[in-house]
Amino acid sequence: MKKNYNKSTEEEYPDISIITSPVKSFFYTVGDMLSFARSFVQNLFERPQEIRELLKQAYIFGNGSLGLVGITAFIVGMVITLQTQPTLAELGAESWMPSMVSISIIREIGPLITALICAGKIGSSLGAEIGSMRVTEQIDAMLVSGAKPMNFIVKTRVLAVAFALPLLVFYADALAFAGSFISLQMEMNISLELFLTQALDAVKLSDVIPATIKTFLFGLAIGIVGCYQGYYAKKGTQGVGNAANRSVVLASLLIFVIDLLVVQTQKLLF
Amino acid sequence: MERSAQEGKKDEINRTTANGNEKAVDSNSISKSFGSNTVLKDIDLHLKKNENLVVMGRSGSGKSVLLKCVVGLVTPDSGSLTVLGKDLQELEDHELNELRRKVGYLFQGGALYDAMTVRENMAFPLKRIPDRPSKSEIQDKVEEALDSVGLIESIDKMPSELSGGMKKRIALARTLILEPEIMLYDEPTTGLDIITSKEISNLMLEMQEKHGISSITVTHDLSCARITSNRICILRDGNFIAEGKYEELENSENKEVNSFFKN
Numbered sequence A: 001m002k003k004n005y006n007k008s009t010e011e012e013y014p015d016i017s018i019i020t021s022p023v024k025s026f027f028y029t030v031g032d033m034l035s036f037a038r039s040f041v042q043n044l045f046e047r048p049q050e051i052r053e054l055l056k057q058a059y060i061f062g063n064g065s066l067g068l069v070g071i072t073a074f075i076v077g078m079v080i081t082l083q084t085q086p087t088l089a090e091l092g093a094e095s096w097m098p099s100m101v102s103i104s105i106i107r108e109i110g111p112l113i114t115a116l117i118c119a120g121k122i123g124s125s126l127g128a129e130i131g132s133m134r135v136t137e138q139i140d141a142m143l144v145s146g147a148k149p150m151n152f153i154v155k156t157r158v159l160a161v162a163f164a165l166p167l168l169v170f171y172a173d174a175l176a177f178a179g180s181f182i183s184l185q186m187e188m189n190i191s192l193e194l195f196l197t198q199a200l201d202a203v204k205l206s207d208v209i210p211a212t213i214k215t216f217l218f219g220l221a222i223g224i225v226g227c228y229q230g231y232y233a234k235k236g237t238q239g240v241g242n243a244a245n246r247s248v249v250l251a252s253l254l255i256f257v258i259d260l261l262v263v264q265t266q267k268l269l270f
Numbered sequence B: 001m002e003r004s005a006q007e008g009k010k011d012e013i014n015r016t017t018a019n020g021n022e023k024a025v026d027s028n029s030i031s032k033s034f035g036s037n038t039v040l041k042d043i044d045l046h047l048k049k050n051e052n053l054v055v056m057g058r059s060g061s062g063k064s065v066l067l068k069c070v071v072g073l074v075t076p077d078s079g080s081l082t083v084l085g086k087d088l089q090e091l092e093d094h095e096l097n098e099l100r101r102k103v104g105y106l107f108q109g110g111a112l113y114d115a116m117t118v119r120e121n122m123a124f125p126l127k128r129i130p131d132r133p134s135k136s137e138i139q140d141k142v143e144e145a146l147d148s149v150g151l152i153e154s155i156d157k158m159p160s161e162l163s164g165g166m167k168k169r170i171a172l173a174r175t176l177i178l179e180p181e182i183m184l185y186d187e188p189t190t191g192l193d194i195i196t197s198k199e200i201s202n203l204m205l206e207m208q209e210k211h212g213i214s215s216i217t218v219t220h221d222l223s224c225a226r227i228t229s230n231r232i233c234i235l236r237d238g239n240f241i242a243e244g245k246y247e248e249l250e251n252s253e254n255k256e257v258n259s260f261f262k263n
């Protein structure tokens, strides 16, 4: 099915409510979303490049998530340290703590936690914002004035999330390290210098690069799902609510799927 | 503006448009249904150049859908639609965009971009035309357009700080800023007080006279219809049931038709 994103898409949106089978409607949504993603890709080099809007959105997304991401990462860093420390101590492998913690944070916990939080925070705000733009005909108004909403609204926001997310992950990793260090301090005497040397020594470039790529993909997923749900929001406040809600659910689900796929691919490659 | 002067100008336009057979919008038997809800049925819509056609009809009769067809926001199920000599169905995306810049659309709800100030709202379409004007030109145009709707002092406000009527006027100014050849006004005066509504009607008339804009206006406002219309069509059950000048329809024998003209 070829979709023309220059037409008002709302009316061409297939009425999936008649399909009672949820499985069928799930695949319907996925197929539709893939075609939306393709249109996003086709628009990548479309002019004008709305750099200013992109930076603005990236700032909003990034800055707005600092608090929640920071606190969560810090606490998770503490908790995993507190929980693994006794086991490792039993095995007499306590000195492995920093490297173990750092590998799990960098490879998995940092990206996953950040992405899930952003799926909630950014995904829902994208769904709601773009959904209300759809409902109040702002998207149509853009189309009619010859501007390209795919370009101005969708492309900028998807890219903004995709680029902001890896930065947020570095920040989350750092705070998780901090949390881990503080809880280690409580259990055993370790200097910050030693902790950092051990933690960072354990991390190889082959950990950081796949993790960053993965995060970038998480960001793309959150952005595309949120924009897609908003773009096709049904009329009315309920439509906007649904768009926000579905963005979060679908984006979270996709994050796990992508995580799994990336880890499998990574295994094959390295 | 004096009433008689208005009438005089209108007659003049009537005369010049009556024999001009150039069409701004030309549609033949367009139909549109949403699921089982048939909204438009074999409708023929002809808009001559420099004419203002007023479309009246009950709520939900499909007036907004009709306007949306003209800009390609809604694709008719069947029928042909030519706007400024271009068949909408055959246009590529970039051609459609080009055409849309020549067609202004005032949305029923205004559709201001609520994340932008009034100034940014106004400049938005201007910054995105292929031969983009310079910063100072944009600034001048924005101020001029806002001035024409009497809202220059709101230039740095956000849409959420404006009243409903102000939003509508700003939306109108934003649409006119691209100097379209065709204007589609969806209830331009609804929600405005009588005085402002007269001013808007006169502005619409001025656009038609000064800039030669052809327009389709959807309205329930009799004074707006009287001031701006060259011709009125009444929409019911997906088709036009009557057509004529204001005075003709006002005195129509058909009860259903003239009921639109009673307050």
Ligand SMILES: Nc1ncnc2c1ncn2[C@@H]1O[C@H](COP(=O)(O)OP(=O)(O)OP(=O)(O)O)[C@@H](O)[C@H]1O
Binding pocket: A010, A011, B034, B037, B039, B057, B058, B059, B060, B061, B062, B063, B064, B065, B066, B108
């Ligand atoms: N995108 C859409 N999807 C489904 N149905 C629609 C859509 N747009 C309009 N309709 C239906 O088409 C009919 C006509 O709607 P339209 O908005 O054109 O009415 P209107 O004449 O402009 O009414 P009003 O004077 O209240 O603005 C309504 O029954 C509406 O439910």
Ligand SMILES: [Mg+2]
Binding pocket: B063, B064, B065, B108, B186
């Ligand atoms: Mg309407």
